[in-house]
Amino acid sequence: MRDPSLFDYACRLGDDSLILGQRLSEWCGHAPMLEVDLSFANVGLDLIGQATHFLKLAGGAEGAGRDEDKLAFHRDVLDFKNCLLVEQPNGDFAQTMARQFLFSNYQELLFRQLCSSANLTIVAIAAKAVKEVAYHVRLANEWMVRLGDGTAESHARTVEGLDWMWRFADELFEVDSTVESLIASGVACDVRKLRSEWDARITKVLRDATLDVPKARRVTKGGRVGHHSEHLGHLLTEMQFLQRAYPDSQW
Amino acid sequence: MSKNWPLWEVFVRVKNGLSHRHAGSVHAADAKMALEAARDTYTRRMEGVSLWVVPSASIIASDPGDASELFEPAVDKVYRHPTFYSIPENVKNI
Amino acid sequence: MYTTELKDKHAKTAAAISAPEDSARLEAFEARVAADDFIEPKDWMPEAYRKTLVRQISQHAHSEIVGMLPEGNWITRAPSLRRKAVLLAKVQDEGGHGLYLYAAAETLGTSREEMIDALHSGRAKYSTIFNYPTLTWADIGAIGWLVDGAAIMNQVPLQRTSYGPYARAMVRVCKEESFHQRQGYEITMVLAGGTPAQKRMAQDALNRWWWPSIMMFGPPDENSPNTAQSIRWRIKRETNDELRQKFIDVTVPQAEAIGLTIPDADLKWNEARGSYDYGAIDWEEFYAVVRGEGPVAKERMQARVKAWDEGAWVREAATAHAAKHETREAAE
Secondary structure (H helix, E strand, O other): OOOHHHHHHHHHHHHHHHHHHHHHHOOOOOOOOHHHHHHHHHHHHHHHHHHHHHHHHHHHHHOOOOOHHHHHHHOOHHHOOOOHHHHOOOOOHHHHHHHHHHHHHHHHHHHHHHOOOOOHHHHHHHHHHHHHHHHHHHHHHHHHHHHHOOOHHHHHHHHHHHHHHHOOOHHHHOOOHHHHHHHHOOOOOOHHHHHHHHHHHHHHHHHHOOOOOOOOOOOOOOHHHOOOOHHHHHHHHHHHHHHHHOOOOOO | OOOOOOEEEEEEEOOEOEOOEEEEEEEOOOHHHHHHHHHHHHOOOOOOOEEEEEEHHHOOOOOHHHHHHHHHHHHHOHHHOHHHOOOOOOOOOO | OOOOOOOOOOOOOHHHOOOOOOHHHHHHHHHHHHOOOOEOOOOOOOHHHHHHHHHHHHHHHHHHHHHHHHHHOOOOOOOOHHHHHHHHHHHHHHHHHHHHHHHHHHOOOOOHHHHHHHHHOOOOOOOHHHHOOOOOHHHHHHHHHHHHHHHHHHHHHHOOOOEHHHHHHHHHHHHHHHHHHHHHHHHHHHHHOOOHHHHHHHHHHHHHHHHHHHHOOOOOHHHOOOHHHHHHOOOOOOOHHHHHHHHHHHHHHHHHHOOOOOOOOOOEEEOOOOEEEOOOOOHHHHHHHHHHHOOOHHHHHHHHHHHHHHOHHHHHHHHHHHHHHHHHHHHO
């Protein structure tokens, strides 16, 4: 049965994981230490796995015969529904970690709620993902503290990185009309309710990291309705090239 | 102070009931990182329920040169082995 | 194989074992090795054995790390979610293998930092194969099928190499390696059975990767002076030519099964030998690549040096933080 709202929602969840997984895989072979390379790949693999499941669910909800690969490789920017945070460039290690820190803490709270979703597929995905993301949170939190309370250079870079990413935090906690109906039916999580716990977690870690919570500013958003930053287009160009250049091919 | 991350030895218990076995080593700046590195390196295929990480510098090892002193005397004490004793076949459970 | 017995200017030959080394200990050592016993980190060993092992193991480790780059090149462009995940997992495994091997080498008295310094300064080598570029997605298939295939051929016997930590690392590596080759062959098989454009891609990749892959086994036996000693010390279990022949015999039918042609006009089954005769290898190319003149040798080194240099502030931050913590805890 076609369910356009569920399609939209599952795309948001899947695209968040896919785009962030793609960003992390750019680090492969280039991390500051071999052990860190393995961590990034671990997180990336978890995210790509989540994306695959969510996009499969989305394809089913759309009912137009598109599977997870068709959705991943044949939508253009206007139809991608990831938040702006995950498509931000890696920058240096501090910028990457700042992105991971803000996002994974949000994702853990989100998945905990989705474990009681009215949609059983979402429950199944969330139940597995919540364990994976608990580890992502640990990694990111610990690195924020090491970098914030490390050397003067690492502190400065982390301030910069956090400042870059903070612009996109508010979007994570926005609800629009598409999601309202799903919240009412118990399928989706009301992310507004996650904000205060997220704030508390972030504040605590930043304090341990000797970092200030960046000051509030005007929300930058649009990802959920396909209005992305300039970065997504380039990312998709790279990601989708083979499937676009060789249509109707099996890989 | 060295800029390099110290070496840690990793021990993995694969399943409850088994003991921890030495799996290899990782470099990490602190204990938390060592545990995470050990997990990401040595239990990627779910080969573990428990991990120990120990700074390599903390391990005291016996000297192979002392092997004869430390270990050979045990070879002599055959009475510690069950096969030293003969029990008639009709006696069970012993 | 990963060192392909690359001569380095500072290597000593077997004859140069210095006189002060206890000849009784050497005899005992040789007897243990001959009896298939394992040598462990604190055991006495001839200096030449230790040096050869440090070089071989560390170069094997460097190969795994540099090897992440040609394949890492295609993770962001993998043509399906499944291919992306599998490739990322494979490259992560390779990083892991490098880690196991660096760990094994460190038991011989070297450090990660020293080994990385040797790699970045050009003193240490890594397998020649990774100095070739990955132009198309089909290259990823060819690498898994041929390069990992060749590696497996070398690594399986090394599971019983004489040095304990190296043998144990090899056991881990071998367990993980089999999916690597299957992944590559599957990619190639799908392409070979696909559209004309895909089939062309697959054949083109085989054309470019075949000869470098068989060069991976190193120079011909007559040009490998250290082979006899390495075999006696169980650092090597079979000769370069023996492994190379095995690999060719196993791989040719795999190519035929998917309709691809090995780019060797002289390749011919020899009934009497029960093996394939094959064409002349261009050893000029091999030695040039060993000298550092491979097509993308500069790119590989630049990437590794950049990652290390740009990561310095991260490593320093972690160390500084750990030190602060220790001081704080001590004060409590």
